[in-house]
Amino acid sequence: MSRPFLKMNGLGNDFVVVEARQASPFGPFAPSEAEVRAIADRADGIGCDQLIAIEPSQSADAFMRIWNADGGAVEQCGNAARCVGWLLMEATGRDAVRLETPAGVLEVDRAGPKMVTVDMGKPGLDWRDIPLEEAMDTRGIELQVGPIDNPVMHTPGAVSMGNPHVVFFVPDAEVAPVREVGSMIEHHRLFPQRTNVEFCEVKARDKLRVRVWERGAGVTKSCGTGACAALVAANRRSLCNRIATVEMDGGDLIIEWRKDDDHVLMTGPVAIEFTGRLPEGTYA
Numbered sequence: 001m002s003r004p005f006l007k008m009n010g011l012g013n014d015f016v017v018v019e020a021r022q023a024s025p026f027g028p029f030a031p032s033e034a035e036v037r038a039i040a041d042r043a044d045g046i047g048c049d050q051l052i053a054i055e056p057s058q059s060a061d062a063f064m065r066i067w068n069a070d071g072g073a074v075e076q077c078g079n080a081a082r083c084v085g086w087l088l089m090e091a092t093g094r095d096a097v098r099l100e101t102p103a104g105v106l107e108v109d110r111a112g113p114k115m116v117t118v119d120m121g122k123p124g125l126d127w128r129d130i131p132l133e134e135a136m137d138t139r140g141i142e143l144q145v146g147p148i149d150n151p152v153m154h155t156p157g158a159v160s161m162g163n164p165h166v167v168f169f170v171p172d173a174e175v176a177p178v179r180e181v182g183s184m185i186e187h188h189r190l191f192p193q194r195t196n197v198e199f200c201e202v203k204a205r206d207k208l209r210v211r212v213w214e215r216g217a218g219v220t221k222s223c224g225t226g227a228c229a230a231l232v233a234a235n236r237r238s239l240c241n242r243i244a245t246v247e248m249d250g251g252d253l254i255i256e257w258r259k260d261d262d263h264v265l266m267t268g269p270v271a272i273e274f275t276g277r278l279p280e281g282t283y284a
Helices: 033-040 078-092 179-184 224-234
Strands: 005-011 013-019 048-053 060-067 095-102 105-113 115-119 158-159 165-167 196-204 207-213 219-220 243-248 251-257 264-269 269-277
Touching: 005 078, 013 078, 033 048, 048 078, 060 078, 060 158, 078 095, 078 115, 078 224, 078 264, 095 219, 158 224, 165 224, 179 207, 179 219, 196 219, 196 224, 207 224, 224 243, 224 251, 224 264
Parallel strands: 013 048, 060 095, 165 196, 207 243
Antiparallel strands: 005 013, 005 269, 048 060, 095 105, 105 115, 115 264, 158 165, 196 207, 207 219, 243 251, 251 264
16 A cells, blocks of 8 residues: 555646645655655656645644655745645635644635635745845845846846745746756855746736746746745836736736735635555655
């Protein structure tokens, strides 16, 4: 026998979700980095951007543990929060749940059939929140790509949504060098915990087009925290309203940076792909 899982996605950002709240005949679920990479491998494993475990919580309805495809544990994942929150609401018959993550507790609400709103809390805007290696104005940090006298991209915004993000503003997101530049910026010395990288085109005051390089996962179809970070970064530079549609490769999210309490709300769909069982392994 092997441990069961549920494959889900939020706008194509896909997850292998494992229930780990109850005592299991399979023992505790604590996969090694190598086991996470094997599960996430799209050629020989199940294939996913993130592996998710639903664990007990003392302060919320459940705790969501997150591993990126490279095997590293991370603090936050907005699209996964929608998926896990929806599972908890379906299981309890409620329209709202609280979900604990390594970055804090999220409020999750039903927004329609397989539509979920997550209160992602306040964005971190101080350089220490991101974190950055040195003090900078996070509206536009001292970073550029290309020749010093003719950079291809420069002065991105930096935002923490419980995880680090850097947002470059580009004239055309469709031709932005996401794959070519993403890894370089992720591992730049300025980001001691590495970073997610967004390439944001402002189409209108209420519409952003965003493509994403995710820390530890590479190019993904969608990133919930990345959409939130893009809107916050754009609004701080007066490029968009406090609520906008964020178009990503996998579809659209509605992001609102609420004025009365500075919380960021993310609304979008969830989808179930299939169920299965993990490959044989220790996972402990």
